[in-house]
Amino acid sequence: MARIETPKRIRGTQDIFGDEQRRFAAVLEKFDRVRRLYCFQRVEIPVFEATGVFARSMGETSDVVSKEMYTFEDKGGDLITLRPEFTAGICRAFITEGWQQHAPMKLVTSGAVFRYERPQKGRFRQFHQIDAEIIGAAEPAADVELLVLADQLLHELGIADGVTLQLNTLGDAETRDAWRTALVAHFEKHREELSEDSQTRLEKNPLRILDSKDPRDRSIADSAPDIDAYLTEEAATFFRAVTDGLDAAGVQWTRNARLVRGLDYYRHTAFEFVTDRLGAQGTVLAGGRYDGLIGNLGGPETPGVGWAAGVERLAMLIEEPPAEKPDVIIAVEDDSAFKIGLRALKLFRQSGLSADMIATGSPRKRYDKATKVLAKVLVSIRGDEDSSEINTRAAQGVEEHERVKELVLQLVGA
Structure with missing residues (x-):
């Protein structure tokens, strides 16, 4: 009789049970409680989409698209991809389901996402995110609303004291174009000194060189011009409204002028909540304004802003909830x-x-x-x-x- 081989768990996946599951559930329960307080509706979207949804939203040259997506051809010949994040799918739904009539929309979702990468602490090939978006609101008040929601969630999870909100502006389209031109000129002077990845980014996505972790790039990136010199009056006013709103709401923040988003549809606010308690993987929640994304996907020009956070990373930071006991x-x-x-x-x-x-x-x-x-x-x-x-x-x-x-x-x- 042939011996039956014992099944093995695929590397980079996880079975969540016991203490880990209680931490995981606690994050989701707090998220659901806070989203109700802020009157965000929950939405469910498919686990897989047409590959073009992510390629167009995340950029053909981004690491996620070029190296990390789980993409395959199904039996009908369609090229589909397991979702690596939520924003693109929500924006696709906004277009295909005719949700324009409901704008502005305050939405949240959560669930499994998939990225092919080297597994390490707090990073898996199948992991879980919580996600919050406001679509159809161009005002800086929407950015403030999302940041205050995130801040309250971190407080209710009991981890806010160890987390810092880093904030930056990417300006409007005019600002971004002028800054991009200045950055390209700066990096061109040092092309031969840049890493191979950054030389590629210089052609496709020069802003990404600013957050390169390669030691060959750091001194060059640090000496690059700041965006502030190129901010239009409108862009400066928008950013000031966001920071004034955070101050009024009692949310502490710090400016990080090197915090960027590489794709052209990103506008104005970019932010990350970071901690030093997870080693190199210090970002626990991140997002920004993506006013050009829905138009880039073929829909009507519609403003949007949102953030996502890894459930596993948040769960690693919270105190262990008590074990469930029956009445x-x-x-x-x-x-x-x-x-x-x-x-x-x-x-x-x-x-x-x-x-x-x-x-x-x-x-x-x-x-x-x-x-x-x-x-x-x-x-x-x-x-x-x-x-x-x-x-x-x-x-x-x-x-x-x-x-x-x-x-x-x-x-x-x-």
């Missing part, structure tokens, strides 16, 4: 009491109490097993349906105890 644990100490135990279990659950039951193994050991569950209320059942004995036990002051005793009386009287 009620039932110990069925006689096999003949099994049926009444089932009725009790159903009654408790229907009444909104979480409950579980121990009704297997040695009857003499079931009570001891039940005490180790550490539920709020312990219910023990002996006897049969004609003559049963039901006792309850709980620490003093447990609110659920009185409710359980009422339900037990209801059960006995049934």
Whole structure:
């Protein structure tokens, strides 16, 4: 008989359970709570899209498109890609589903995203993100709204003290064109000294050289001209409105003039919340304004701003949530009491109490097993349906105890 090979988990994926799952769930629960406070609607979008959606939104020469996307041809001959991020899919939906009539829209989503890259701490090939977007609002107040939401989320997760909001402006189209011309002129003087990747970026995406991590590029990037010298009055006014709004809302921030987004559809605000508690992978939440993206995808020119955060990274930073414990644990100490135990279990659950039951193994050991569950209320059942004995036990002051005793009386009287 052929030996059956034991299955293996694919490298770069993860099975989330126990403490990790509780941390993961805590992030999503806080995110859902905060998005409700800010009146953001939840939206669900497909896990895969036509490859062109991401190629056009993220740039053909970006590392994600050129190196990291999971792209394949399906049986119908269509080229499709597992989503590496959410913004492009949401913007595609805005176009194809006719959501223009609902603008401005405040949207959130979350779920798995996929990127082929070297797995490391806090970085997986299948990982999870939370995402927030405002589409159809050109005013700086939308940027402020998203940043205040992010700041409150980090506070509610208990990690805000260790995280810094870095903020920059990319200006309007006129600003960006002038700055890009100045950057190209600067980098051309040092072309031969640049890394190979940055020489390629110089042709396609020169702004990306500013955030290069290659040591050969750093001194050249650091001496490049700042955007402030090229800001139009309108762009400067927009950025000032964002920073004034953050100050009014009590959100602390710091200027990072080297924080950029390489693609031309990005405008005005760019931001990252960063920490030094995750080693080199210090960004926990990042985003910016993408006023040209929907037009770039073939839709009507529509402003947008948004951010995304890795659930795993946020989960690594929060305190471990307490393990879930049931409100009620039932110990069925006689096999003949099994049926009444089932009725009790159903009654408790229907009444909104979480409950579980121990009704297997040695009857003499079931009570001891039940005490180790550490539920709020312990219910023990002996006897049969004609003559049963039901006792309850709980620490003093447990609110659920009185409710359980009422339900037990209801059960006995049934």
